[in-house]
Amino acid sequence: MAFALEHTVFTSILGSPFLPRFVRRTLLLTAGADARSSVGTGFALAGSARNLSIGSGVFLNKDVSVEAIAPVTIGANTSIGMQVLIITSHHEIADDGQWDPAPIGKPVTIGERVWIGARATILPGARIDDDVIIAAGAVVTGHLTSHGIYGGVPARRIRDLPAAV
Known part of the structure; x- marks a missing residue:
């Protein structure tokens, strides 16, 4: 029942194209998120809203999914492309090859002035410093x-960007 309520509120309602951005932000704030910006249509949140922090001037395009089992921090003036997936849960693998069904949360930190291209995947424990561009996919x-500009699977530094003066 709790899962059904969470899914209804944080996926069906929060991501509804019928809600204005300020209402989406209000729902996040009410649920305990530190949301200084709103989210786009199709936004989906799994885990606890209290683990989500969105800085001011952040743009989240449509169909962004965040799994906030552990803290997810998105710095100010960051843009996140459509269908980006941010994951915080991880499953340990024992020496015998068995994986533990109980998830372990690893925080994700995204700095300020970061641009994440469409369909990128941010895995548990990722730390992205300020002024980074991540290629689509x-x-x-x-x-x-x-x-720096990063791309590929796994993402590698493709080229340097000039530091702001």
């Missing part, structure tokens, strides 16, 4: 350092 693991 990239799979992000680990730490992406500032002033």
